[in-house]
Ligand SMILES: CC/C=C\C/C=C\C/C=C\C/C=C\C/C=C\C/C=C\CCC(=O)SCCNC(=O)CCNC(=O)[C@H](O)C(C)(C)COP(=O)(O)OP(=O)(O)OC[C@H]1O[C@@H](n2cnc3c(N)ncnc32)[C@H](O)[C@@H]1OP(=O)(O)O
């Protein structure tokens with residue numbers, strides 16, 4: 001192990017990175033709160049400011065992946081579609097297989113200049129996560145309880161609000177609705193069988209209602225669906241802890257651009273279209289497993305310096321006062337202040353560990369985990 005790699009694996013480094021993320025994140029949440037009065041005066045200006053504030057948070061995690069761990073991201077796509085990425089609104093459909101698939105998604109957003117404005121149909125529980133979840137309120141992220149009857153009107157309303165969004169955005173949909181586990185896969189394939197649908201090897205059966213309502217409400221707003229399939233080389237199982245430890249991964253993303261006009265408007269036809277899409281995604285994953293690559297040409301959209309610059313800015317801003325505080329603390333020799341500082345460090349460490357836990361599949365929800373009574377007709 002090289003010296004740099006050894007440094008990256010040190011707990012103290014992780015504590016510093018997490019301190020900068022947490023404290024800057026809370027400051028930005030506070031700034032977002034301050035934009036509240038602006039929403040009534042100029043909604044579009046408030047949105048543009050919040051896009052930039054959100055960028056300051058999410059790009060720190062992207063910088064950790066791109067610059068700290070040096071993870072490589074390769075894009076497999078049609079060269080004719082490439083110039084359109086980042087220049088139009090799009091609905092992104094992505095497999096939900098890895099702890100950090102969302103972070104790879106953010107990394108591609110960053111490389112095409114839509115990181116601050118990117119959106120997702122997210123489970124409600126994530127809205128309570130400090131920093132990221134709180135930031136999402138101001139970004140007009142669409143939340144769902146994963147109970148269609150309760151979600152229907154709220155999801156529709158939230159999507160309609162995006163129709164006059166002032167900057168290009170990608171709206172991410174994990175149609176599988178939850179992360180892949182062998183148990184969830186087994187149950188969802190029982191559902192597929194009972195519905196006479198083809199079985200999938202690498203995906204859960206997609207939930208079609210969210211996709212249909214998104215396509216319907218973003219028609220005329222989004223130009224295309226980006227069917228995206230992510231995999232990692234050499235059976236890597238990437239984690240956020242691995243990224244913090246400076247471990248380098250190799251992400252491959254296969255993207256097909258499908259004009260939104262090709263998605264059927266009728267709900268049943270749209271559902272059938274999505275099921276077919278997932279069967280094709282499964283074939284691409286099979287191709288990857290057999291050959292170690294996706295079909296078609298590759299490009300590696302370059303890293304941009306902004307995520308690193310933002311990270312360095314917040315680090316300088318927050319580590320300087322921390323350094324001063326620590327020096328004063330040690331020179332004061334007060335046992336009480338030293339104990340209080342250790343308690344704050346432990347709280348930061350505990351808080352961020354809990355947040356990292358949200359990204360870990362083995363701590364995932366029980367959604368899609370329960371055997372459902374099947375109607376075999
Ligand atoms: C150039 C580069 C291109 C791309 C770059 C890639 C990506 C970058 C893009 C953007 C990045 C932006 C942000 C990313 C940042 C962070 C994101 C992090 C995480 C958030 C993600 C989540 O929280 S995922 C969880 C929440 N989201 C969803 O669930 C979405 C999908 N779900 C739906 O759409 C659902 O329909 C619903 C949520 C709207 C409603 O849920 P409900 O459970 O009520 O669903 P349904 O009524 O649809 O389900 C019942 C039907 O499903 C069948 N079914 C299938 N499997 C099962 C099963 N296991 N158990 C029971 N039922 C099952 C069932 O038969 C029903 O079928 P019907 O035919 O009767 O409808």
Ligand SMILES: CCCCCCCCCCCCCCCC(=O)OC[C@@H](O)COP(=O)(O)O
Pocket residue numbers: 017018021060061064099102123126129132174177178179180352355356358359363364365366367
């Ligand atoms: C600079 C780096 C500092 C690191 C600090 C850690 C920050 C943690 C950020 C938490 C972001 C949370 C996003 C989690 C996304 C996710 O993966 O959600 C899972 C859901 O889709 C589905 O849930 P489930 O049904 O449980 O599979």
